Amino acid sequence: MRFVIIGGDAAGMSAASRAKRHNPDLEVVVLERGQDVSYSACNIPYNIADPDRVIEDLVVRSAATFINKLGIDLRTGHRVERIDRTARTVHGRTAEGTSFAVEYDQLLIATGARPIRPNIPGCDLDGVLAVKNLVDGRKIKTFLRDRQARRAVIIGMGYIALEMTEALTKRGLKVDLIKPRAGLLPWLDRELAEPVKEHLLVNGAGLYDGHAIERIIAVDDHLEVVADQLRLAADLVIVAIGVEPIASLARDAGLELSVGGSIAVDHGLRTSDPLIFAAGDCADSYHLVTGKKAWIPLALRANRAGWAVADNVCGGRVALPGIAGTAVFKVFDMQIARTGLTVHEAQGAGFDPVSVVIRSRSRAGIYPGAQPIHVAMVGDRTSGRLLGVQITGTDQVAHRINAAAVALLAKMTVTDFYQNDLAYAPPFGPTWDPLLTAANQLIKKL
Amino acid sequence: MRFVIIGGDAAGMSAASRAKRHNPDLEVVVLERGQDVSYSACNIPYNIADPDRVIEDLVVRSAATFINKLGIDLRTGHRVERIDRTARTVHGRTAEGTSFAVEYDQLLIATGARPIRPNIPGCDLDGVLAVKNLVDGRKIKTFLRDRQARRAVIIGMGYIALEMTEALTKRGLKVDLIKPRAGLLPWLDRELAEPVKEHLLVNGAGLYDGHAIERIIAVDDHLEVVADQLRLAADLVIVAIGVEPIASLARDAGLELSVGGSIAVDHGLRTSDPLIFAAGDCADSYHLVTGKKAWIPLALRANRAGWAVADNVCGGRVALPGIAGTAVFKVFDMQIARTGLTVHEAQGAGFDPVSVVIRSRSRAGIYPGAQPIHVAMVGDRTSGRLLGVQITGTDQVAHRINAAAVALLAKMTVTDFYQNDLAYAPPFGPTWDPLLTAANQLIKKL
Numbered sequence: 001m002r003f004v005i006i007g008g009d010a011a012g013m014s015a016a017s018r019a020k021r022h023n024p025d026l027e028v029v030v031l032e033r034g035q036d037v038s039y040s041a042c043n044i045p046y047n048i049a050d051p052d053r054v055i056e057d058l059v060v061r062s063a064a065t066f067i068n069k070l071g072i073d074l075r076t077g078h079r080v081e082r083i084d085r086t087a088r089t090v091h092g093r094t095a096e097g098t099s100f101a102v103e104y105d106q107l108l109i110a111t112g113a114r115p116i117r118p119n120i121p122g123c124d125l126d127g128v129l130a131v132k133n134l135v136d137g138r139k140i141k142t143f144l145r146d147r148q149a150r151r152a153v154i155i156g157m158g159y160i161a162l163e164m165t166e167a168l169t170k171r172g173l174k175v176d177l178i179k180p181r182a183g184l185l186p187w188l189d190r191e192l193a194e195p196v197k198e199h200l201l202v203n204g205a206g207l208y209d210g211h212a213i214e215r216i217i218a219v220d221d222h223l224e225v226v227a228d229q230l231r232l233a234a235d236l237v238i239v240a241i242g243v244e245p246i247a248s249l250a251r252d253a254g255l256e257l258s259v260g261g262s263i264a265v266d267h268g269l270r271t272s273d274p275l276i277f278a279a280g281d282c283a284d285s286y287h288l289v290t291g292k293k294a295w296i297p298l299a300l301r302a303n304r305a306g307w308a309v310a311d312n313v314c315g316g317r318v319a320l321p322g323i324a325g326t327a328v329f330k331v332f333d334m335q336i337a338r339t340g341l342t343v344h345e346a347q348g349a350g351f352d353p354v355s356v357v358i359r360s361r362s363r364a365g366i367y368p369g370a371q372p373i374h375v376a377m378v379g380d381r382t383s384g385r386l387l388g389v390q391i392t393g394t395d396q397v398a399h400r401i402n403a404a405a406v407a408l409l410a411k412m413t414v415t416d417f418y419q420n421d422l423a424y425a426p427p428f429g430p431t432w433d434p435l436l437t438a439a440n441q442l443i444k445k446l
Numbered sequence: 447m448r449f450v451i452i453g454g455d456a457a458g459m460s461a462a463s464r465a466k467r468h469n470p471d472l473e474v475v476v477l478e479r480g481q482d483v484s485y486s487a488c489n490i491p492y493n494i495a496d497p498d499r500v501i502e503d504l505v506v507r508s509a510a511t512f513i514n515k516l517g518i519d520l521r522t523g524h525r526v527e528r529i530d531r532t533a534r535t536v537h538g539r540t541a542e543g544t545s546f547a548v549e550y551d552q553l554l555i556a557t558g559a560r561p562i563r564p565n566i567p568g569c570d571l572d573g574v575l576a577v578k579n580l581v582d583g584r585k586i587k588t589f590l591r592d593r594q595a596r597r598a599v600i601i602g603m604g605y606i607a608l609e610m611t612e613a614l615t616k617r618g619l620k621v622d623l624i625k626p627r628a629g630l631l632p633w634l635d636r637e638l639a640e641p642v643k644e645h646l647l648v649n650g651a652g653l654y655d656g657h658a659i660e661r662i663i664a665v666d667d668h669l670e671v672v673a674d675q676l677r678l679a680a681d682l683v684i685v686a687i688g689v690e691p692i693a694s695l696a697r698d699a700g701l702e703l704s705v706g707g708s709i710a711v712d713h714g715l716r717t718s719d720p721l722i723f724a725a726g727d728c729a730d731s732y733h734l735v736t737g738k739k740a741w742i743p744l745a746l747r748a749n750r751a752g753w754a755v756a757d758n759v760c761g762g763r764v765a766l767p768g769i770a771g772t773a774v775f776k777v778f779d780m781q782i783a784r785t786g787l788t789v790h791e792a793q794g795a796g797f798d799p800v801s802v803v804i805r806s807r808s809r810a811g812i813y814p815g816a817q818p819i820h821v822a823m824v825g826d827r828t829s830g831r832l833l834g835v836q837i838t839g840t841d842q843v844a845h846r847i848n849a850a851a852v853a854l855l856a857k858m859t860v861t862d863f864y865q866n867d868l869a870y871a872p873p874f875g876p877t878w879d880p881l882l883t884a885a886n887q888l889i890k891k892l
Binding site: 010040042043046047050057058288298299300301303320321322323324325326327328329330335337339364366367368396398399400401402403404405406407408409410412416417419420421422423424425426427428429431432433435 | 456486488489492493496503504734744745746747749766767768769770771772773774775776781783785810812813814842844845846847848849850851852853854855856858862863865866867868869870871872873874875877878879881
């Protein structure tokens with residue numbers, strides 16, 4: 001039996017390795033259009049921040065390991081161009097231009113996502129770069145090293161934009177961020193976004209939201225981002241306005257698509273063709289809170305889905321419950337974490353959301369180093385259910401979100417959540433953890 | 447109506463304040479035998495560590511605030527000696543020796559716990575001190591200041607002993623710990639205890655477990671702790687072998703007692719006399735995992751129980767589900783966290799426990815500052831339920847335990863727990879959080 005995988009990153013290589021471990025006799029073929037497999041994309045900004053590290057440090061396992069040690073038929077430089085579902089065959093072309101065809105018994109599409117390229121004149125200029133894969137990372141590192149870049153403009157203010165702000169600032173660049181619509185991290189509660197904004201400004205970033213970008217132009221030895229009533233000079237422009245699923249193979253093969261153009265899969269990661277799976281950033285998932293389809297491309301889901309596909313290819317019956325939309329990132333010392341729904345998302349999903357924002361402290365008030373911590377909590381008036389939590393602060397934020405994430409899988413009410421026996425010691429929080437304080441306040445409003 | 451409270455610490459003052467807020471007409475009388483009320487006992491070691499802070503910094507609210515602002519009839523220096531349930535009256539004696547009697551409509555016993563004094567000759571010597579209340583803290587600070595103490599011996603190796611090890615080491619003392627039985631933190635999985643032990647040794651502590659202590663003697667200008675085959679010199683001896691509930695008033699009044707001699711209360715904090723509540727370190731609770739009575743005196747429960755008593759005194763019908771036994775503390779940079787049951791406790795409670803210990807990292811492997819983290823996870827073979835988790839490590843341990851604590855309230859299986867959508871970003875953990883890795887390993891054994 002032959003299991004063919006299109007795409008050799010997190011979901012694809014997780015599936016390949018696990019399938020081969022389950023069943024060494026299974027023929028596992030991975031077709032990767034690029035040269036890099038199994039690298040940590042999430043670490044790219046941190047690698048860029050450090051001039052002493054090479055981008056290849058991000059490779060978790062080499063192609064040779066997959067081929068020689070695990071016995072996976074990994075073919076890099078193989079771009080799949082078409083899936084023939086009737087003949088159960090994928091067709092494509094190698095980097096050298098040779099066409100190929102591979103028959104499959106079961107197929108996994110793990111083509112990932114790509115940065116959205118804005119429709120702005122000048123986006124193709126030298127020095128305008130995205131941040132998605134090792135090729136991008138390599139380009140940016142080379143650019144920083146060879147051009148002695150001193151100023152960067154980042155288009156976008158999402159999490160990759162902010163992680164890159166930290167990385168480039170650490171490399172000594174002055175960083176300006178610009179985006180057409182108003183508001184940093186628009187999904188974040190405004191009270192929670194405020195300290196993030198201040199933290200960025202304190203760390204030297206320029207924030208220019210609400211400026212429509214007209215074009216990027218080359219002026220003398222540098223670039224300029226031209227917006228209404230604003231021109232920002234830069235040696236380097238990073239485009240980080242979001243990603244979109246790479247789903248054209250699936251679409252052209254007539255597979256069902258879903259939210260944001262992602263590939264629709266069931267709880268067992270099967271597409272509308274039962275012989276074809278999809279996993280990772282190209283595929284959708286069920287949201288634990290709404291029960292509906294969602295497209296939230298993140299690394300843990302990609303790895304988990306890859307494993308689940310392998311299990312099911314090998315005869316298992318794994319069904320993943322779905323995602324809570326838990327995410328965390330940091331910019332400088334500020335940590336931003338979320339799980340579940342925002343008020344806006346909750347309204348959209350048909351809930352009757354009620355929310356509170358509380359300000360507490362990361363440690364006991366009299367313990368040295370206690371920092372402000374903000375928690376926004378959303379509950380449903382009708383059912384009392386906890387719907388979502390967001391937290392920002394500079395100390396001990398990241399892991400706090402997981403208590404709420406677990407509560408979402410358990411479908412806890414806010415009242416139940418408030419009864420949780422959370423850990424307390426002065427270096428780690430007040431007696432009532434900020435999460436419990438938020439729940440207590442929210443109960444009063446529900 | 448008169449609500450009388452015996453004891454003016456966490457549970458007592460929480461109940462007093464909340465009852466008065468609920469019902470300003472309620473007469474609230476607090477009888478506290480000492481002079482200090484509403485202070486943060488958990489912060490005592492950290493206050494001792496800092497010579498520039500006075501112990502009074504730990505007072506959260508002054509007696510004057512309770513009396514003048516909240517209208518609570520707070521009487522310090524009032525020791526209750528007897529509860530007359532028939533006459534609904536408490537009898538006692540003031541610090542000046544005057545006897546008093548106060549009638550109650552409803553009564554709360556919040557007398558707390560006291561350090562166990564070992565039966566060792568010499569425990570009454572000057573310089574042999576416990577760590578429980580502000581009086582103890584004051585004595586230790588004065589001792590450190592006036593005697594230029596250079597060496598301390600701590601009897602015990604529990605969490606207070608370890609917190610005091612850090613505090614006294616920071617004050618420049620050489621600290622030796624001694625206890626009769628073998629093993630540091632005996633409830634902690636041995637693989638997890640090992641890095642804690644190493645961390646203590648690296649930080650200069652001497653560990654002498656398995657040494658029966660014969661006596662403490664005064665020799666010239668210092669003390670000596672004399673054990674079998676060992677004599678440890680000290681300017682200061684801290685006794686920290688555990689605490690016991692102060693329940694003699696309840697016992698003498700014929701109220702039902704419980705685990706460890708604590709006062710038995712139902713989910714509404716009522717003792718066997720429906721007009722008498724008990725809360726805080728003197729009272730028992732239900733364990734969320736076993737459903738049985740447990741006595742685990744910790745601050746969050748004391749505060750929560752105090753509030754629940756106030757709600758019920760004022761006509762509410764609050765029932766607390768119970769405790770997961772979640773606890774965290776640190777010694778130097780090592781964090782130790784637990785929730786739920788150990789294998790031994792699970793066996794005792796009638797489960798068929800299976801456990802794993804995994805070693806992972808606190809951050810993505812290639813992210814700077816990643817530190818080893820150990821997770822022990824216990825599940826029940828029969829039901830598949832998650833029963834308990836322990837974590838040790840020097841980076842980002844404390845809040846990780848709360849994800850497991852929430853799962854215990856939700857009575858999740860290990861298989862369900864593994865499906866949790868936990869946060870991931872390189873600065874905060876590997877893609878698969880150590881908790882998920884442990885769950886994955888445990889599923890294979892269940």
